[in-house]
Structure formats: structure tokens, C-alpha cells
Amino acid sequence: MLGKFTYENPTKLYFGEGVLDSLPEELRKVGKTILLIYGGGSIKKNGIYDKIIGILHDFEKEVIEISGVMPNPTYEKVEEGLSIARRQKVDFILAVGGGSVIDYAKAIAISIHYDGNPWKDYFVELKDPTCEVVKLGAVLTMVGTGSEMNTGSVITNTKEKLKLGHAFSNPDVFPRFAFLDPTFTYSLPHYQMVAGIFDIFSHICEQYFSGEDDNTSDYLAEGLMRSLLVSSRIANKNPLDYEARSNIMWTATWALNTLIAKGKSEDWMVHSLGQSIGALTNATHGMTLACVSLPYYRYILNFGLKKFVRFAENVFGVSPDGLSDLEIAKKGLQEMETWMRELGLVLRARDLGMTLEMIPDLVKGTVVMTTGYKTLSEEEIIKIYRESY
Numbered sequence: 001m002l003g004k005f006t007y008e009n010p011t012k013l014y015f016g017e018g019v020l021d022s023l024p025e026e027l028r029k030v031g032k033t034i035l036l037i038y039g040g041g042s043i044k045k046n047g048i049y050d051k052i053i054g055i056l057h058d059f060e061k062e063v064i065e066i067s068g069v070m071p072n073p074t075y076e077k078v079e080e081g082l083s084i085a086r087r088q089k090v091d092f093i094l095a096v097g098g099g100s101v102i103d104y105a106k107a108i109a110i111s112i113h114y115d116g117n118p119w120k121d122y123f124v125e126l127k128d129p130t131c132e133v134v135k136l137g138a139v140l141t142m143v144g145t146g147s148e149m150n151t152g153s154v155i156t157n158t159k160e161k162l163k164l165g166h167a168f169s170n171p172d173v174f175p176r177f178a179f180l181d182p183t184f185t186y187s188l189p190h191y192q193m194v195a196g197i198f199d200i201f202s203h204i205c206e207q208y209f210s211g212e213d214d215n216t217s218d219y220l221a222e223g224l225m226r227s228l229l230v231s232s233r234i235a236n237k238n239p240l241d242y243e244a245r246s247n248i249m250w251t252a253t254w255a256l257n258t259l260i261a262k263g264k265s266e267d268w269m270v271h272s273l274g275q276s277i278g279a280l281t282n283a284t285h286g287m288t289l290a291c292v293s294l295p296y297y298r299y300i301l302n303f304g305l306k307k308f309v310r311f312a313e314n315v316f317g318v319s320p321d322g323l324s325d326l327e328i329a330k331k332g333l334q335e336m337e338t339w340m341r342e343l344g345l346v347l348r349a350r351d352l353g354m355t356l357e358m359i360p361d362l363v364k365g366t367v368v369m370t371t372g373y374k375t376l377s378e379e380e381i382i383k384i385y386r387e388s389y
């Protein structure tokens with residue numbers, strides 16, 4: 001294990017079908033005024049909104065709502081939400097939705113009592129909140145980001161053409177609790193389900209593809225990836241398979257709650273490339289990652305060959321017999337591509353609205369990571385965008 005570290009995760013998880021019945025236990029602990037944050041309306045169609053409003057009213061909570069949080073939430077929407085949230089004293093924030101809603105709720109939670117410029121300070125300069133952070137909890141309806149059990153928040157500034165994320169160090173940014181009912185995800189369109197599955201896989205890869213040491217975190221990562229491969233193939237054919245959907249939900253949470261990053265340097269270059277595409281196209285997060293992953297990994301294969309061999313053998317079950325290390329590693333990525341095609345992921349960024357003319361802006365918005373197997377030069381980034389196109 002690399003270096004010294006601390007591990008703290010205060011999020012209490014409630015998992016399983018019908019688990020929302022325990023929401024009153026948590027509501028009892030919080031004040032009267034609840035800021036309820038949700039997205040574009042899926043929770044009104046599938047009945048989750050009615051269930052939650054019913055429970056809040058039973059507890060005589062005063063409810064303020066912010067609705068219409070869009071996928072890839074914008075900073076403009078954060079400013080709009082702040083003007084609502086600051087009008088009265090909010091005791092607690094309840095975020096109901098996917099990563100976009102929870103990330104947005106965190107941005108609101110850290111900004112309500114902040115006098116500075118949240119975009120510049122939190123997302124560009126990556127400062128941590130020093131003001132009071134309003135406590136929040138989450139009810140998850142879309143699986144992928146891990147936002148339900150981490151301090152990450154990703155916000156898009158459309159004017160500046162930047163999509164930037166920050167994993168805050170301040171533990172107050174973790175949701176106090178998260179309700180994970182796999183059946184809440186049944187109403188997700190197939191496109192969103194598979195995008196979320198790839199997001200999970202990518203989170204694990206970002207943490208796995210770094211370092212040369214024998215690290216427990218890598219063994220945990222391999223187990224999570226193997227479970228995800230099995231369950232995703234089942235859910236792809238039968239989205240109502242509870243066992244598969246519940247495994248995927250649990251895997252997503254553990255993929256990005258800092259556990260498997262412990263003792264690792266991590267990479268995150270795929271997310272940096274994908275987020276830049278997202279900033280310019282507003283495409284679905286998981287699909288942007290799908291487009292850049294294979295070109296990136298094929299490019300860095302030689303720099304982290306040992307790990308790519310291990311990935312091929314331990315995650316995709318590639319038999320090493322009679323093959324060179326390079327052949328084994330390439331076969332692993334071939335198997336990964338086969339799985340991605342099976343799920344129906346978008347593999348060409350042009351299909352997400354990317355154009356070649358966007359490349360200079362894409363490069364500008366790409367944060368270069370230095371902790372993976374290869375620190376990319378500008379020319380190399382351009383090459384990867386061209387290959388992803």
C-alpha cells in the first residue's frame with residue numbers, strides 16, 4: 001500500500017427493496033425545513049416523489065423544492081438554486097435522483113453560507129468549504145456515479161465551456177445517509193442504465209491503472225469489475241433482474257467511495273477527456289467515457305503493460321498460454337470492447353455531437369493527470385480525441 005492515509009466515510013447506507021420505509025428514522029434527526037432537490041420529472045412519473053412527499057408531510061416538515069436539475073448540472077442552475085435556498089433557513093437537503101441531482105445538492109450545500117464565488121473557489125481553484133455546510137441526504141434513482149457515498153460534485157460552466165469536478169476533503173460534504181432501493185432504478189431507460197454501468201467500470205479502472213505495487217485495493221477492484229461484468233450482462237438482457245440490478249447498485253457505491261483508491265496514486269485521465277467532451281456536447285457522462293476509454297488505454301498499454309496483462313487475465317479471464325505479454329494485454333482490451341459493444345455503448349464521440357473543430361477547445365478543457373502510467377502531451381491528447389471521434 002502506497003504512503004500514509006486516513007479512511008473516513010460517514011455515509012450511512014440503507015439498501016434493498018422497500019428500504020425507504022426507514023426514511024422516517026433519518027428525518028427524525030433533522031430540522032423542520034427541508035430543501036427537496038430533484039431532476040426533470042422522472043420521480044414524478046415513477047411514484048418516488050409521491051412516496052417521499054407523503055413521508056415528509058407525515059413529519060410535518062416544511063418543504064422547499066428545487067426541481068429541474070438537468071443531467072450535467074450547470075453553474076447557472078446552481079446560482080438559481082442558491083437564490084431559492086437562501087430565502088429561508090434550510091435545515092437539511094434531501095436529494096432525490098442520480099449523480100447530477102446529488103452533485104448539485106452538494107454544490108448548494110457548500111454554497112448557501114458562502115460569501116465567495118463558488119465556481120471559482122470550489123471548482124476551479126479546488127478549495128474546500130470552510131463555512132457551514134448544510135447537511136444532506138440522498139435517495140438514489142440512477143446508478144453509476146457513486147455520488148451517494150462520496151464528496152464529489154461535478155458542475156458544468158457553459159459560458160466557460162468547462163465541466164469540472166472536485167472531490168472535497170471536508171467530510172461534511174458526504175451525504176449523511178443514502179437510500180439505495182434497486183427497484184427505483186427499474187424505470188431507467190436502457191441507454192442510461194448502460195451508461196451508468198460503464199461509468200462504474202471506468203471509476204474502477206481509473207483507480208486500478210496506476211502503480212506497480214502489490215496492493216489490496218487492486219484485488220478489491222478486480223472483484224468489483226468481475227461482479228459488474230456478470231451482472232451487467234444479465235441486466236442488459238433482463239433489466240428487471242433484481243439480483244443483477246442490486247449487485248450493480250452496490251458495486252457502483254463501492255467503486256467510488258474512496259475505498260479502492262486507498263494506497264493508490266490513481267489516474268482519472270479518462271474522466272478528464274470525457275468531461276471535456278461533456279462540457280461541449282452535454283452528452284451523457286458514461287457515454288463520453290466509453291468513447292475515449294479504448295483509444296486511451298490502447299495508447300498507454302505499453303507504459304503500464306504489467307497491469308494490463310493482469311487486467312486481461314484477472315478481470316476478463318484471458319488465458320496467457322502461448323501469448324506474449326503484449327498479446328495478452330491487447331486481448332484484454334479486445335474483450336473489454338466486446339463487452340462494451342454487447343451493452344450497446346456509444347463508441348464514437350461523433351455520435352455524441354463531437355466535431356473535429358471542437359478539438360482545440362476540448363484540449364483546453366482537459367486537465368492533464370500525472371499519476372497514471374503516462375502523462376500525456378498536448379499532441380497525444382489530440383491524437384486520442386481524433387481516435388475517439
Ligand code: NZQ
Nearest residue numbers: 039040041042071072098099100141142147152154187188
Ligand atoms: O432528471 P430526471 O427526470 O430525473 O431524469 C434523469 C436524467 O435524465 C434520468 N433518471 C434518473 N433516475 C431515473 C431516471 N429516469 C427514469 N427512472 C429513474 N429511476 O436519468 C438521466 C441521467 O441522470 P443523471 O443524474 O444525469 O445521471 P448520472 O447519475 O450518471 O449523473 C451524471 C453526473 O454525475 C457526474 C457526471 O459528470 C454527471 O454530471 N459525476 C459525478 C461523480 C461524483 N459525484 O463522484 C463522479 C462521476 O464520474 C461523474 O463525473
Ligand code: ZN
Nearest residue numbers: 145199203271
Ligand atoms: Zn464517472
